[in-house]
Amino acid sequence: xxxxxxxxxxxxxxxxxxxxxxxxxxxxxxxxxxxxxxxxxxxxxxxxxxxxxxxxxxxxxxxxxxxxxxxxxxxxxxxxxxxxxxxxxxxxxxxxxxxxxxxxxxxxxxxxxxxxxxxxxxxxxxxxxxxxxxxxxxxxxxxxxxxxxxxxxxxxxxxxxxxxxxxxxxxxxxxxxxxxxxxxxxxxxxxxxxxxxxxxxxxxxxxxxxxxxxxxxxxxxxxxxxxxxxxxxxxxxxxxxxxxxxxxxx
Amino acid sequence: xxxxxxxxxxxxxxxxxxxxxxxxxxxxxxxxxxxxxxxxxxxxxxxxxxxxxxxxxxxxxxxxxxxxxxxxxxxxxxxxxxxxxxxxxxxxxxxxxxxxxxxxxxxxxxxxxxxxxxxxxxxxxxxxxxxxxxxxxxxxxxxxxxxxxxxxxxxxxxxxxxxxxxxxxxxxxxxxxxxxxxxxxxxxxxxxxxxxxxxx
Numbered sequence: 336x337x338x339x340x341x342x343x344x345x346x347x348x349x350x351x352x353x354x355x356x357x358x359x360x361x362x363x364x365x366x367x368x369x370x371x372x373x374x375x376x377x378x379x380x381x382x383x384x385x386x387x388x389x390x391x392x393x394x395x396x397x398x399x400x401x402x403x404x405x406x407x408x409x410x411x412x413x414x415x416x417x418x419x420x421x422x423x424x425x426x427x428x429x430x431x432x433x434x435x436x437x438x439x440x441x442x443x444x445x446x447x448x449x450x451x452x453x454x455x456x457x458x459x460x461x462x463x464x465x466x467x468x469x470x471x472x473x474x475x476x477x478x479x480x481x482x483x484x485x486x487x488x489x490x491x492x493x494x495x496x497x498x499x500x501x502x503x504x505x506x507x508x509x510x511x512x513x514x515x516x517x518x519x520x521x522x523x524x525x526x527x528x529x530x531x532x533x534x535x536x537x538x539x540x541x542x543x544x545x546x547x548x549x550x551x552x553x554x555x556x557x558x559x560x561x562x563x564x565x566x567x568x569x570x571x572x573x574x575x576x577x578x579x580x581x582x583x584x585x
Numbered sequence: 586x587x588x589x590x591x592x593x594x595x596x597x598x599x600x601x602x603x604x605x606x607x608x609x610x611x612x613x614x615x616x617x618x619x620x621x622x623x624x625x626x627x628x629x630x631x632x633x634x635x636x637x638x639x640x641x642x643x644x645x646x647x648x649x650x651x652x653x654x655x656x657x658x659x660x661x662x663x664x665x666x667x668x669x670x671x672x673x674x675x676x677x678x679x680x681x682x683x684x685x686x687x688x689x690x691x692x693x694x695x696x697x698x699x700x701x702x703x704x705x706x707x708x709x710x711x712x713x714x715x716x717x718x719x720x721x722x723x724x725x726x727x728x729x730x731x732x733x734x735x736x737x738x739x740x741x742x743x744x745x746x747x748x749x750x751x752x753x754x755x756x757x758x759x760x761x762x763x764x765x766x767x768x769x770x771x772x773x774x775x776x777x778x779x780x781x782x783x784x785x
Contacts, residue, residue: 336696336740337703337721380704406603411720411762431599433632433762434722455595456634456666458700458722501700501724532702554698584704584718 338584340380340555341545341572342534343562345370347416348388350400354512354560361387364563368403371412374562377569380584381411383436383504383534383557385463389417390439390478398430405431413504415463420444424451428459436461436504439477442484442491445498452499457531462500464488466521467508473521480508489528496531503533504557510538512560517548526552542567542575549581586778589615589624591651593641595633595666597761604761608771610778618650625778627654631665631759635691635725636678638670652684660777661753662770665723668748668755677725687748687755689731693724696741700724707736707746707758707766714747717766719758721746726757752777 345352345367352370353361364370371382384404386396396416405412414427415436424435424447441448441462451460465480466473466488473488492503505525507518517538526533532554539545539558548556561567576583588610592598598614605612605628613624621627631638642648655661663671670683675691683691694701701721709716714735726744729737738746738757746757754774760767 336698337701337705338718340703402599405600409604409607409762409764409768411722411759412600428597428632429599431597431603433597433600433759453634454637455632457724458702459597459632501722502702530698531700532698554703 336582338380338582339549339576341569341583342381342383342555342557343374343379343569344383344385344536344557344559345404346385346387346559347397347400348386350397352563353387354563367400368407370563371404372407374569375408375410378573379410379569381413381555382408383413383415385436386416387479391481392417395419395423396427398426401427401430401432413461415461420447421450428455434459434461434502436463438463438465441495442475442477442486445494448495448498448500452501457499457501460500461502461504462492462495463504463506464492465506465508476508489525492525492529496529500531502531503529505533505535507537513538514540514560516540516544517551517556519547519551522548522551522553542572545572546576546579546581549576550579586625586775587611587613587623588626588628588775588778589613589620590628590630591615591647592630593633593638593645593647595630595638597632598630601628601630601664601761604768604771605775608768608775610775618645618647621650621654621659624659626660626774627662628774629661629663629667629670631663631667633666634677635666635669635675635683636681638666639678639681639683642670648684655686655753658752658779660774660779662774663753663755664761665757665759668757669725669727671753671755672727675725686753687727687731687733687750689728691725691727694726694740694744701740705738705740707738709736711735714749715766715769719746719760719763719766721758723757727755
């Protein structure tokens with residue numbers, strides 16, 4: 336078993352890091368490459384860059400921003416946002432991403448996961464699922480959480496993994512940016528039912544909230560606001576994880 | 586010193602170009618076998634399905650000149666699927682013979698969650714290699730019992746996370762994304778790099 340991972344997410348819009356609440360009300364949080372390098376030095380295990388307006392603006396994530404971040408860091412970088420198919424995924428990888436995250440495009444055409452995995456291997460393909468709580472269950476939302484598809488989120492995760500996604504990035508929309516803690520029941524459900532690694536996202540609050548998510552079964556816990564706003568240091572999160580006997584990288 | 590990257594259509598060559606630059610080398614993406622004599626060291630990178638890599642290797646007529654260059658002492662580093670390409674064959678594409686420099690069959694991992702994704706310890710089995718935290722992202726791996734194993738890592742069972750013989754090293758982790766531990770390995774390759782046989 337690898338160490339449990341703490342991941343910082345850079346939500347990028349127009350070349351700047353932004354952060355909102357439940358995907359709305361975006362505000363500026365800095366330069367992406369500067370933030371990335373800072374997190375790297377603080378001991379973050381991995382970075383995710385999501386171009387949050389790409390899908391809605393009908394374009395691909397900013398390749399220039401990917402290239403700038405990639406050239407600065409010596410830890411893995413996953414990139415998502417506006418990936419419409421294979422060509423976009425290849426462009427993102429060529430720009431310096433180590434893994435590519437698909438969301439809306441995979442829902443529209445699930446076979447794209449299989450095609451990408453057969454060329455690059457599953458370990459390179461992340462299926463990003465935005466799950467919205469509807470009538471006591473969780474449904475898949477797409478297009479930066481502006482549309483709900485009616486599809487059961489866990490069922491979609493299992494199909495995605497069977498098609499070749501090597502990792503599931505699960506965002507609980509109702510917790511995004513709220514600082515209410517991760518959705519532990521959702522995480523436990525997914526972790527039990529999946530045999531690929533699970534990244535939990537949405538709701539990070541304090542160091543204990545990360546430890547809670549990892550103890551509930553997530554292989555990695557991702558956050559944006561708490562790190563960007565300086566509410567929490569990576570070192571403090573890892574220290575608390577160690578105190579709670581959760582294996583993390585020193 | 587120039588280090589050639591034989592990308593064969595695999596992903597993430599850019600990460601590697603940047604990491605080699607940080608290690609003090611100029612990296613060139615190789616496009617034709619004729620470029621092999623002009624490089625001081627070679628990297629076989631690795632975000633790919635190994636069957637895809639083998640097919641690209643033969644489609645571009647790389648196999649013979651590559652084996653000749655490695656046999657002639659070219660310092661070579663195989664990363665992830667690039668390491669697997671240096672083994673005999675892989676369960677991922679059993680019908681396709683790989684390069685066979687390390688004698689062993691790459692097998693599917695049997696850990697609790699596959700791919701093995703994230704940071705694990707590479708534990709050196711010889712004083713000629715260094716132990717450390719490294720970043721892994723793979724579903725297949727060479728066996729721990731390769732004759733040339735330098736380090737092992739646990740995922741379900743142990744596998745070879747590094748192997749080496751003479752001028753060839755293979756690592757299952759990603760040195761370009763493994764912090765300072767990975768950077769030291771790339772620096773080692775750059776130090777091993779030799780003057781090119783023919784200029785240009």
